[in-house]
Amino acid sequence: MTEITGFNMLLSILLPTIAAPICYFGGRKFGRVGNGIFATFILAISTGLLSASWGRVSLGEKVIESYGVWIGLFKINLAFLHDNLSFPISILISGISMLAAIYSIAYMTHEHNQEMYFAALLLFSAGMVGVVLASNLILFYLFWEMMLVPSYFLIAYWGTGRPRIIGFKYFMFTHAGAASLLAGILLTYAYTTTFDLLGLPNILSSISPEILKIIMILMFIGFAVKLAIFPVHTWLPDAHAEAPTPISVLLSGVMIKTGAYAIVRMSITLFPSESVKVSYGLSVLAVITMLWGGFMALAQTDIKRLLAYSSVSQVGYILFGLMSLNSLGVGGGLFHIVNHGVAKGLLFMCAGAIIYSTGVRDINKLGGLASKMPLTAVATLCGALSIAGTPPFGGFASEWMIFAGGFASGNIMLSSLAIVATMVTVAYYLRMIKKVFFGVCPESLSNVKEAPSSMLLPMAILTFLTVIFGVFAFAPLQILYPAGEAVTRLIVRG
């Protein structure tokens, strides 16, 4: 029980945490570029450490790293868990964080206080990875809040518009959600006297359904705020649009996905029979989220705000997939986490490149950039088509699975509506692309050049991935599909 089994996962969280103060205090000496390279390097190592579990996870094993007792009084052990569910998402998080760090080097040129920026970025990434790896509820909550604090500072300090108000809104929304989550976690302990995620499913099945329902609702509120489900999504368009672009990449690309991860890991896994009861209601909510986000995106003129609303809409797809509660839908939802993470990360990077080169965010004031910034144009197109679910991009595979799952669970009406929502998606993306890249180029933008290559490199990598995940969809699905199957098996039993 207290035997130590490896250090890979611990180090993958600890390294960025330790590197953060080094970045901060050594920042002046390293300079911006040195700091950025250092942060990238650290995140690359941590990605490497995380992928060490590949072999065992792909065989369907659970990799549990335990480091002994953490708080003896409550029998809480310090342990991290890699399985089919957490492995791909943790790689996604730390990989995209690494790309965001590379991207930041050039993007943050004109900003102040860069040493603190990279320190916060590292901490943010460590917190997100920790959430996914945590093997007990308290550790989970700890990291859940640990990702909130640095992201708040990143938004409130380097954001645009009215960053402090927006940062405050972001913090209070997610913290209120977290308080509800904490109440759920503590109620769980009060009834089961354990925080252990792996042991809980067996114990919880003996608790009365009324209590389970309360716990599940409390926890779900916390996850829903993070995931930005309709009516509690209002913090997202502000925060994601006004954050510095590399942070928008992380917020929209991966941070909100921790909410989806938590829904699979906890709401569905721990409370299978309760999930069945709420699945129809939540599917309706998911479709509303899709359509709401989509229509709002259609109405936006600010490029980053448009992308932020698109994230709200896409989160609806993920929730819809998860709530179909069959292996196809859940697998699709999980796959869409990855695809949307990659594609939305890419799109925010493209938007950042456009803002970096032109200094304009309003799509009505842009135009004809396709010939000036050809690489950005191609990357944007790939990202947009992937999210809109066009073959052969990654988004097609996952959205297809989500809809198939929806039909299989019998919600014909809702699934049809979800397909209609993809048309909205196509509409607002094509509108954006037309306005930004085609048409007449305004006078003021005639000298625009492509963004620096250190910004293009992460964009190129992500563009490549959107195509790869579409053509070779079986590769990520080999890992993700069993995760969906494992979860749905619990449903059948419950």
Next chain:
Amino acid sequence: MFTWPINLLVIFAVTTPLIYMLSVKANIKKLVDAWAVIGFILSAISFYPLYLKVSSEKVLVHYWAGTQFRGVALFEIDMLSIYMAGLFIFIGLLTAIYSTRYMEHDTRHGEYYALLLLMVSGMVGVTFAGDFFTLFIFWEVMCLTSYVLVAFRREQWEPIEAGFKYLVMSSAGSATMLFAMSILYGVVGSLNFAYMHKALSESVTPWSMISLALIVVGFGVKAAMTPFHTWLPDAHPAAPSSISAMLSGVVIKTGVYGLIRVMMLIFTPESYHWHTAIAILAVLSMTTGNLMALLQSDLKRLLAFSSIGHIGYIIFGLSVATVYGLTGSLFHILNHALGKALLFLCSGAFLLAAGTRDLNQLAGIGRKMKITGFTFIVGSLALAGVPPLNGFQSEFMLVLAGLQLGAHINLWYLFSALMIINILFSVGYYLRIIQIITLHEPSESASKAKEAPKPMLFSMVLIAILCILIGIYPGPFVNLAYQAAQSVLNIESFIKLIIH
């Protein structure tokens, strides 16, 4: 006589004025400052063997005036006393180190350090006391010195007024307590805790109920529990910041200590059923403190109100009265002492650098004083209960204890929910001060500020590191609090040394 930690504090307190005279005559700067710091260090060192002895023997009885007085004038030291006293001496030491630079521009250092040392010795004595006689003596030593320290800058009007208000209210509290003690003496015929437990813990009479109420008021005034809190928001901001750190960090905790000791030992919850009443007081305190803190524009006044809120959390743990509840309470005493002391020390550094406590004029000062600003962020987030800092660890224990009791008495679900809502509210003002201090553009008075001197930074950085350390690895610290909580509940071993 009073065991070494207290003896040393008293000896150093008495000799401090002499040393001050000497240093003025011989024109050696900082001699008296160093003397006081040495006093605290020696006291801390002599505290360690005492800790070892208590942790092996569980309870230690020490007659400080000789054994001829059966049952009075004695110390009865258990893990709870050790836990609290250790915290008091530690914060006292850090405050003394901080004061060496903070009080530079004041005169009368001899008095200042003598009073500080005496105040800590009084607090330690309160936690060691085994009877009401001893408790009251040390209680008054602590109170009297703290009145003078609040009004230490006597040339200004504000400290005098605040000190006077504090004096009146706190003396009224002490008088109430003394009245209760006299009633109890009349009923029991002894002032010793153990005899009182034997006589009162199972037989509830109107007299014992009245004295319980009076004692709750007496200790409640010191602990600044709503509705007895009104002196605190005046006294704590008016005092020099180092003293505010002591007052808000630890002095109010002696009131909580008194409540825990007396209510768990003498007026046992099994027969006196005070759970609900105390829980209501706790919820009132936290709500008042947090709501009022939202409205303040004076940094130190805001922090003072937040102390009232945190006292509410601590009392909430007492109202649960299980081992988890008490562990949470005691652990939160430690965490709040660290966090609040840190914030007051930071605000002292800002005050010294910018000459103002007004939040609008302090805007952006954290950008000029980066290390102080960073420790300020750590302290605020710790008290806001944001993981992975220490405040979260104890707040989750307190809520957990409340929910566990809720499974038996549903009312505690409501109280726990109210506490969670309070924690959420409190984040609002902590975030506000963080934003104003570290994110805003520096204001006119803030832009001239320079980083605080090294001894002040030392205290602040050390506490900030502890806040992070306890948050990440709370195990050993929780264990200490757990041992203390267990020794509170282990009444048998406490009384068997007195009543054979």
